[in-house]
Amino acid sequence: MTVRRRDPPRIEVGLNAVIVAVTDHRPRVLTLPGPDPADPGGGTADLLPYGPLDPGGDRTLDLTLRGWVRAQTRLDLGYVEQLYTFGDRGRLEGGAPDGEVRTLSVAYLALARESGSGSAARARWKEIYAYLPWEDGREGRPDFFDRVLVPRLERWIDAAPNRREREERRDRAAVGFGLYGSDWDGDRVLERYELLYGAGLVQEADRDRRRAGVSCEADPAPLPGRPMGADHRRMLATALGRIRGKIRYRPVVFELLPPRFTLLQLQRVVEALSGVELHKQNFRRLVERGGLVEGTGEVESRTGGRPAELFRFRREVLRERRAPGVGLPGIGSG
Amino acid sequence: MTVRRRDPPRIEVGLNAVIVAVTDHRPRVLTLPGPDPADPGGGTADLLPYGPLDPGGDRTLDLTLRGWVRAQTRLDLGYVEQLYTFGDRGRLEGGAPDGEVRTLSVAYLALARESGSGSAARARWKEIYAYLPWEDGREGRPDFFDRVLVPRLERWIDAAPNRREREERRDRAAVGFGLYGSDWDGDRVLERYELLYGAGLVQEADRDRRRAGVSCEADPAPLPGRPMGADHRRMLATALGRIRGKIRYRPVVFELLPPRFTLLQLQRVVEALSGVELHKQNFRRLVERGGLVEGTGEVESRTGGRPAELFRFRREVLRERRAPGVGLPGIGSG
DNA sequence: CCTGATATACTCAATTTGAGTATAAGCGAG
DNA sequence: CTCGCTTATACTCAAATTGAGTATATCAGG
Numbered sequence: 001m002t003v004r005r006r007d008p009p010r011i012e013v014g015l016n017a018v019i020v021a022v023t024d025h026r027p028r029v030l031t032l033p034g035p036d037p038a039d040p041g042g043g044t045a046d047l048l049p050y051g052p053l054d055p056g057g058d059r060t061l062d063l064t065l066r067g068w069v070r071a072q073t074r075l076d077l078g079y080v081e082q083l084y085t086f087g088d089r090g091r092l093e094g095g096a097p098d099g100e101v102r103t104l105s106v107a108y109l110a111l112a113r114e115s116g117s118g119s120a121a122r123a124r125w126k127e128i129y130a131y132l133p134w135e136d137g138r139e140g141r142p143d144f145f146d147r148v149l150v151p152r153l154e155r156w157i158d159a160a161p162n163r164r165e166r167e168e169r170r171d172r173a174a175v176g177f178g179l180y181g182s183d184w185d186g187d188r189v190l191e192r193y194e195l196l197y198g199a200g201l202v203q204e205a206d207r208d209r210r211r212a213g214v215s216c217e218a219d220p221a222p223l224p225g226r227p228m229g230a231d232h233r234r235m236l237a238t239a240l241g242r243i244r245g246k247i248r249y250r251p252v253v254f255e256l257l258p259p260r261f262t263l264l265q266l267q268r269v270v271e272a273l274s275g276v277e278l279h280k281q282n283f284r285r286l287v288e289r290g291g292l293v294e295g296t297g298e299v300e301s302r303t304g305g306r307p308a309e310l311f312r313f314r315r316e317v318l319r320e321r322r323a324p325g326v327g328l329p330g331i332g333s334g
Numbered sequence: 335m336t337v338r339r340r341d342p343p344r345i346e347v348g349l350n351a352v353i354v355a356v357t358d359h360r361p362r363v364l365t366l367p368g369p370d371p372a373d374p375g376g377g378t379a380d381l382l383p384y385g386p387l388d389p390g391g392d393r394t395l396d397l398t399l400r401g402w403v404r405a406q407t408r409l410d411l412g413y414v415e416q417l418y419t420f421g422d423r424g425r426l427e428g429g430a431p432d433g434e435v436r437t438l439s440v441a442y443l444a445l446a447r448e449s450g451s452g453s454a455a456r457a458r459w460k461e462i463y464a465y466l467p468w469e470d471g472r473e474g475r476p477d478f479f480d481r482v483l484v485p486r487l488e489r490w491i492d493a494a495p496n497r498r499e500r501e502e503r504r505d506r507a508a509v510g511f512g513l514y515g516s517d518w519d520g521d522r523v524l525e526r527y528e529l530l531y532g533a534g535l536v537q538e539a540d541r542d543r544r545r546a547g548v549s550c551e552a553d554p555a556p557l558p559g560r561p562m563g564a565d566h567r568r569m570l571a572t573a574l575g576r577i578r579g580k581i582r583y584r585p586v587v588f589e590l591l592p593p594r595f596t597l598l599q600l601q602r603v604v605e606a607l608s609g610v611e612l613h614k615q616n617f618r619r620l621v622e623r624g625g626l627v628e629g630t631g632e633v634e635s636r637t638g639g640r641p642a643e644l645f646r647f648r649r650e651v652l653r654e655r656r657a658p659g660v661g662l663p664g665i666g667s668g
Numbered sequence: 669c670c671t672g673a674t675a676t677a678c679t680c681a682a683t684t685t686g687a688g689t690a691t692a693a694g695c696g697a698g
Numbered sequence: 699c700t701c702g703c704t705t706a707t708a709c710t711c712a713a714a715t716t717g718a719g720t721a722t723a724t725c726a727g728g
């Protein structure tokens with residue numbers, strides 16, 4: 001299948017970081033502009049911080065990641081978690097002759113507090129929902145959802161070559177996007193992105209097909225949602241899905257908040273990430289009863305109304321019960 | 335494990351599969367005997383199926399994995415999921431001079447039905463709890479838990495060099511093993527293994543220290559729990575933890591069951607994996623009300639008592655609501 | 669001392685959980 | 699055939715949790 005020449009083909013390993021912060025009720029991700037390795041045309045694109053793994057370097061992958069994130073962005077990462085290793089061939093070995101090099105990308109999720117200083121060099125905080133706009137349901141489904149996205153999906157479904165395939169497409173769309181009676185499941189971020197990619201509805205799909213030499217009509221009006229270079233948008237989707245899942249059963253939100261915060265701030269961060277709005281009183285009951293937070297006596301008076309008490313995360317909770325996270329509604333197993 | 339010399343240090347990538355099945359209420363993992371790459375002494379050890387990644391080979395990592403699992407074990411994998419990529423330096427480059435080669439292992443979880451034919455070649459199904467005996471709490475904490483494990487942990491805690499470190503050790507032990515008032519959290523399998531490794535209570539820890547040239551008294555009476563080669567026991571722990579977490583919110587158990595099964599069979603599989611016993615009537619209520627299964631008219635009469643109805647998994651559930659898995663008790667977010 | 673905010677407390681019905689009891693339906697011994 | 703054992707399945711009931719409100723508190727500003 002592949003042509004081997006001299007020396008066996010090499011493997012290169014890169015580390016990618018999806019660094020997430022939330023400011024002003026908006027989840028953001030740290031990006032760098034750069035040439036898109038998957039685009040032979042050579043435009044620039046938004047990229048996640050990326051660095052090669054030096055085989056002789058640090059002892060652990062984590063350390064390597066932290067190291068050059070610091071170098072590229074002057075940011076000291078706190079919470080870091082491995083996400084997924086992407087290794088499909090032909091993903092981004094743009095220039096190299098086939099079989100010469102294989103690139104593996106180990107993607108990490110990191111949570112940060114968006115310190116002002118964090119954006120050294122050319123790093124920029126960008127809104128996550130600029131890349132994945134269909135994921136933000138806080139004010140109901142975004143406008144374009146029923147107007148553009150669903151019709152496009154349906155065109156794709158109908159274009160299936162046979163009945164079986166058509167039914168499968170319909171099922172995937174139903175489950176992923178909560179259509180035809182299925183519920184919306186906030187965690188299926190990656191599934192949705194993959195579906196849109198497979199249906200040719202994101203720009204990366206066009207780009208990759210063009211690179212592979214497949215002719216295809218350029219999409220007349222691309223779906224809202226900014227593309228990224230390489231398969232970084234896929235990584236972003238993976239990260240958002242992971243956060244949404246994790247936030248419920250491990251108290252990770254606090255990594256994104258200052259040491260003291262009001263309950264509404266906490267709620268806004270949870271809402272921002274999970275993409276849904278929550279019932280304020282019940283949310284308060286949940287985090288208080290769960291023992292996740294404890295009041296400091298202080299109050300924050302810049303609320304515009306009655307001043308709110310400042311709370312802090314009760315670290316002890318990690319030692320006590322099952323450290324429940326900030327459970328969203330409708331989670332139970334029924 | 336080939337030794338390459340000449341030229342910059344290389345990266346090699348291996349794929350490992352943790353292939354899990356459940357028979358007779360016992361969770362099992364497929365192993366191969368082999369020389370332990372981490373043991374210079376050269377004894378043989380239980381290993382997970384392992385294969386190098388050929389950079390020019392299959393298009394995706396999944397495919398590669400499936401390919402040589404088939405070759406090594408004659409098993410066609412169904413459900414496969416990426417687990418984690420292990421990349422610490424010095425993990426298992428046993429013989430190679432430092433800096434010459436760096437090995438990454440991408441570990442996968444696979445669920446199988448333990449077909450009799452599956453154990454071709456030298457593959458063997460082994461009980462998972464033979465390797466991780468502290469994880470099986472179905473009949474209460476195993477005997478050795480309070481008699482051996484906890485005292486050993488306490489010795490380790492007390493041996494901390496200073497107060498701060500001592501408190502941290504105590505906390506980790508409390509959270510991991512449900513001591514001193516903390517609850518047992520079945521999902522923290524990896525945390526527990528790492529803790530035991532760090533405390534020098536599993537044989538791999540001794541082995542690795544010896545290899546690194548650190549002198550250490552051989553542990554007088556090692557903890558129950560069979561070691562594995564390389565860091566495969568760590569991978570097994572990762573896999574079990576993932577299964578336990580996932581079983582609750584995605585209907586993956588059915589991958590381990592025959593197409594038709596009684597509700598008690600289903601329950602036993604869930605219990606086997608999660609390591610706890612469940613209330614039978616409530617379990618039944620849960621899966622039936624959740625619409626996860628539907629009765630076929632048939633009955634299974636070899637139960638020893640009243641014949642049980644045979645059920646089948648309702649695939650449609652994947653399309654409907656949030657496909658809830660077989661929720662264990664005490665999961666809600668309080 | 670209103671009005672408009674937001675914060676926080678409390679209520680209440682519906683649902684879900686945890687832990688049982690009760691009954692059904694097979695088998696084998698006697 | 700019936701008793702006693704076993705497992706299956708149905709039903710009950712209190713406790714806890716959830717979902718959706720209403721009520722009250724406390725600030726800023728006119």
